[in-house]
Amino acid sequence: MKIPALIKRNVALFSLSQSFTGAGMQFSYGFGPLMVVALTDSPALAGLSVGLVGVSRFLVAYPMGKITDAYGRKPGIYLGLSLALAGSLTLGVSMLMHSIAVFVAGLLMFGMGMNGAQQMRVGVTDMFPASMRAQALGYLALGSLFSLLLSPLMVKCADMLSVSTGVDPLGLPWFFLPLLIIGGIAIVHQVKPDPKTIGMNLADYWPGIPKPPATAPKTPIPFSARRLLADPSIRLAIVSNCAATGNMSIVMVLTSLVLHEHGHSLIAISISHTFHSAGMFAFTIPLGKLADKFGRSRIMFPGVFVSLIGAGLVAFTPNMITVTLGTFLVGLGWAGANVAATAFIADRVTTQERGRAIGVNDSFAGATTIFAAFVTGPMIGIAGLPATGVTAVLLAMLPFALRAFSGPMK
DSSP states (O other), X not given: OOOOHHHHHHHHHHHHHHHHHTHXXXXXXXXXXXXXXXXXXXXXXXXXXXXXXXXXXXXXXXXXHHHHXXXXXXXXXXXXXXXXXXXXXXXXXXXXXXXXXXXXHHHHHHHHHXXXXXXXXXXXXXXXXXXXXXXXXXXXHHHHHHHHHHHHHHHHHHHHHHHXXXXXXXXXXXXXXXXXXXXXXXXXXXXXXXXXXXXXXXXXXXXXXXXXXXXXXXXXXXXXXXXXXXXXXXXXXXXXXXXXXXXXXXXHHHHHHHHHHTXXXXXXXXXXXXXXXXXHHTXXXXXXXXXXXXXXXXXXXXXXXXXHHHHHHHHHOOSHHHHHHHHHHHHHHHHHHHHHHHHHHHHHSOHHHHHHHHHHHHHHHHHHHHHHHHHHHHHHHHHOHHHHHHHHHHHHHHHHHHHHHHOSOO
């Protein structure tokens, strides 16, 4: 089916906005653990940054979905990006003040903003029929791939400026982000009409889709997270996404700490995280097409398994090449699991409740990230870096255990 020009334009705008704003999440995962250690002198607290991102996601995902279900996707995205802008500046200031309290406030704001802006994913699924929904998520992720080119460049500039200014190089990149975020907001403003409007009237925008027959209006059943979770297949999709997300959260902390422990520079760490992000975003379009063609579960479960292998490489191999390969595989596995699980949930609900349904999925993923962060720091302090790798592998095994118990997805 040919994609209408209006839909192509809107997806391209969302993707371009992602390319402007995506670098920030790489900083929060890549440099966040190092910022915590620099501010507290405690490696045992290294997982705090990832935990704060998880807390912010848990707090904002469902409420933001409720806002966008009620008022449209764009207002929620504007709110998210505005929060991210304020959080970015606060994070930069935290390093100037050498304050862990300011860091915590800044990362919570930034995380809530960036996770709120993830309503772009909901907007993209709104604009496509179910048969193309997973690959649509891949088109959006292409923008995040372009943002990978910006991240090492910004780090390099910060590294050079820190020599002449005396400002901590971990803080400087955060001051560059607001200009990109403002650009992202301006681009989202050009998306018209609101994706929710398109989703509620797909046949008006896709000539190949027949209009539904006219029927008497029915009183809609109020959305209920409990009703959503009563579906065993949706529970399995959420657990798969959580397993891949929790695994990735641990590995992103591990990657920074392992490479730092072996004496690699911030630029080398940034490059390694760039490969991780390439795994997350570079293959989402083919993964989405495969999920549309062969079914969500045939991409979701292999994705979780690939992330399991990657976690083992990061935790138990000693050099930068194998660690970078491992973190790349973790990103690739997460991409398959996330795209397939998100598309599966989007397929099962109406446009009017899609923001909240995907918000429930994201809230559980945020809770898993919080768990991963609480586990990571103390385990590093007690048993060393490899022990956290074991936890990441065990997390990735959960959906396979649940599938054996509850049966295949329907």
